[in-house]
Amino acid sequence: MRELDFAEAGGRPLRLDLHLPSPSAAVLLPVIVFVHGGGWQMGTRHEFGPEVDRAFERMVEAGFAVASVEYRLSHEAVFPAQVDDVVAALRWVGTDGERFGLDASRVVLWGESAGAALAALVALRADGRPRPDAAIRGVVDWYGPTDIPALGADLGRLDDPQCAEGRWLGGTIAGLPDAAAAASAARQVEPAIAAERELPPFLIAHGAADASVPPAQGALLATELRRAGGDVEFALVEGAGHRFVVAPGSAADVDRDGLFERSLSFARRVVGDSSIGH
Numbered sequence: 001m002r003e004l005d006f007a008e009a010g011g012r013p014l015r016l017d018l019h020l021p022s023p024s025a026a027v028l029l030p031v032i033v034f035v036h037g038g039g040w041q042m043g044t045r046h047e048f049g050p051e052v053d054r055a056f057e058r059m060v061e062a063g064f065a066v067a068s069v070e071y072r073l074s075h076e077a078v079f080p081a082q083v084d085d086v087v088a089a090l091r092w093v094g095t096d097g098e099r100f101g102l103d104a105s106r107v108v109l110w111g112e113s114a115g116a117a118l119a120a121l122v123a124l125r126a127d128g129r130p131r132p133d134a135a136i137r138g139v140v141d142w143y144g145p146t147d148i149p150a151l152g153a154d155l156g157r158l159d160d161p162q163c164a165e166g167r168w169l170g171g172t173i174a175g176l177p178d179a180a181a182a183a184s185a186a187r188q189v190e191p192a193i194a195a196e197r198e199l200p201p202f203l204i205a206h207g208a209a210d211a212s213v214p215p216a217q218g219a220l221l222a223t224e225l226r227r228a229g230g231d232v233e234f235a236l237v238e239g240a241g242h243r244f245v246v247a248p249g250s251a252a253d254v255d256r257d258g259l260f261e262r263s264l265s266f267a268r269r270v271v272g273d274s275s276i277g278h
Contacts, residue, residue: 001056002100006069006092007085010076014085016092017045018100019056019066029065030106030271031093031134035086036068037113037243039164040079045070049112050142050243052260062264065102067093071118078170079183086122094134104134106271110263113213113242114164116144120185120221123200124192138201138270140263143242145213146186146221149173154214186217189224201231203266205259207240209247233266235259 002020005013020029034056036043045068048055059066071085086109094104111119123139145151148165152158152173157165161172165180173180181187192199202225206218215236222234237244237259239252246254 006096007088009081009085009088010072014070014072014088015045016067016069016089017056019060019068020101021060027101028098028103029063029101030108030137030267031097031102031104032059032064032066032108032110032267033086033089033093033119034066034068035071035109035111035115035119037111037115038073040082040114040168041074041164043073043114049115050256052256055260058260059264062268064108064267065100067102074164074167074170079168079179080121082118082168083121083125086118087125090122090134090136097134107134107136108138108140108267108270109136110140110142110267111144112142113144114168116141117146117183117185120144120146120202121183121188123202124185124188124197136200137272138203138267140266141202141204141218141221142259142263143206143210143213143218143244144185144204144221146217147184148180149177149184150220151213151217152180154216186221186224189221189228189230193228199225199228199230201233201266201270203233203235203263205235205237205244205263207237207242207244207247207254209238209240209250209252210242211247212242235262 002018007014069089071082109119157163158174206215239250240254241247
């Protein structure tokens, strides 16, 4: 693993962890750009998040380079700074990645929770702001929030500036309706189509018992993408709460490894080489 600076923002460098095969592959590798969760206020690029054994190593073994990126947390900057930071990481892949063996034409964004929200927003970006110099072939969205106003209404925190979404927006959801809508991937599908953006394929996985980010959030994004003709896989995981943790009192057996392997298979498919890792 190598720690590399990919940009500077807020007076400090932004870094990524680059996981590569050893020795480096002789051909350019498709890239998984991983975006961590933590409610936009905590979390680290060093950890995959959910309890999946050797996640980054297994991605590499499957034939990918992995860039696990950091972004400014909400105590440093508010939306859309975090989206800009992920875009900057993709831009680095496009401009500097080849010298590390990265194929910028075959990139998969993989995010969990708050990181999944950022991944989806970057993939659907149609706001006229700078776009990354890398081709996003697909998005793996694990239990990400996709409609901030609906989430705030469901959880009773539309007027709470201290909730995770309020801290991210820099106020309350109710008080910042335009920002809340812009931070909602499900509300960006139509603008992306209007801007003639090609929708990348999505794999969306959500726990049916998720009380932190209700499964309606993942289902809504899947519905909007399908309505626009997008390629969508939606997995509703019975018995799973947030981060695919088994809900208290449930006898469900959540197969995180199976979800991980399904997500890897999706990533192989969308980069156009189902043979990698075999």
